[in-house]
Amino acid sequence: DNSRTQKEGSQWTYKHFHGFAPIMSYVGKEGWCIGAELRPGSQHSQNDFVPFLNTVLHRLRRVTQAPVLLRLDSGHDAEDTRREVANHSNVDHIIKLNPRKQYTVTAWLPAFEAKGVQWNERRPGKTSATLSISHETDYGKQRLIIRIIKRTTDSVGQYFLTPDYELEGWWTTLDEAEYSDDNVILLYEDHATSEQFHSEFKTDMDLERLPSGKFDTNDLVMCLGALTYNILRYMGQTCLIGPDSPIRHKAQRRRIKTVMQELVYQSARLLERGRQFILRFGRHSPGLSAFMNLFPEKQLC
Structure with a gap:
């Protein structure tokens, strides 16, 4: 929703307000973002969708060769979509x-x-x-x-x-x-989880209203947001699922908001000694042990 603005590309959407119509693609139960594209608000979801789908599937094959189940809503119920999926091996689909x-x-x-x-x-x-x-x-x-x-x-x-x-x-x-028919329907109903991922992207990362008046700049902001989203998702899956997690209840994934609260919003002092920077935490910091799990593997911090 970008109502009451003069941003380039902000147009009347099917949800009956002025804004954009971004298209997102997520993979896995954790919700890794492998495709994000900003579009004008009046653009139909199927318009230029086939090239986007082709790009996403090729990008996914660089990550895994496992079988892929593609779930799409009724906005993509078109023969062009089904034909494009058929061009990719080991990919099945459920389209509303x-x-x-x-x-x-x-x-x-x-x-x-x-x-x-x-x-x-x-x-x-x-x-x-x-x-x-x-x-x-x-x-x-x-x-x-x-x-x-x-x-x-x-x-x-x-x-x-x-x-x-x-x-x-x-x-x-x-x-x-x-x-069976019921199995297929149940598999599709889990597609609603992607709305939760989209909500985290918009709300938790505060990207509901894009900052610039230029469409290309906002598109870049959204792409950088997708990169940041995946980094935060990785931090949550690495640090907030295991026994060192400061959160006590079990879960398959943590919300982006939870990751930021537990790992990013921590009090620390940045010291410089001997031409080295030192990040010093409090002795009783609840998320310190989980935070340190990021160091040995990927050096994200």
């Missing part, structure tokens, strides 16, 4: 369906009834069913999963006059023999 005109409950409910799918109760008054359809294309086999949710009551038990239906869908290349 953009429910266009042909994807309506009226059109698909008869297909569910014809297949005799099983409806599963998720709570009293709410049931759901899924249907998988394979599409053979010139760039490989694509699997479409359609889920219809039927509600006869709301969450507190109030009955509706007529049933309420909701249709969702996902494109994937995961094999149906190894990944």
Whole structure:
């Protein structure tokens, strides 16, 4: 949100305020940032997305040769995206369906009834069913999963006059023999974690409102922010997960804000003796032992 500013590229966004439309790419459960690009606020997410995706996947292959699962929201439901993913080996995808005109409950409910799918109760008054359809294309086999949710009551038990239906869908290349419809849906739902990473980038690092009036300068600030984000993420994974961590509860990762509070915002004195600089901490500094873990391996401090 960069409302009430005259910054270059700050335009009306789909969230109904003036700002930018950056695109980010994260990898792993820890949320390492491997792609960050600032875009004008009115630019659609799919516009120039394929070159960005190609760059990110090539960059990722410099880090690991392990199988990759790509999770994308409905803004990237396009044949160009699926075709580009097919050009990269050992990469599968789950892409949320953009429910266009042909994807309506009226059109698909008869297909569910014809297949005799099983409806599963998720709570009293709410049931759901899924249907998988394979599409053979010139760039490989694509699997479409359609889920219809039927509600006869709301969450507190109030009955509706007529049933309420909701249709969702996902494109994937995961094999149906190894990944059931429910498995694929659960894998995609974890995609929401990326919103937490994005929140840390904007809020914890104070990059919600970019500082310059020039678009290129703000793009540079964002790229440097991504580098800083990864450094802080590394510090958190190295120092704040193990037994020396001053934080007592277990976690797979620490928020960027927590990393800054525990490792960056520490009181110390900078001394110069014998042409050497010495960083002296207090004797009872709670994060000192965790902070010292950065020295032997990467010399980040």
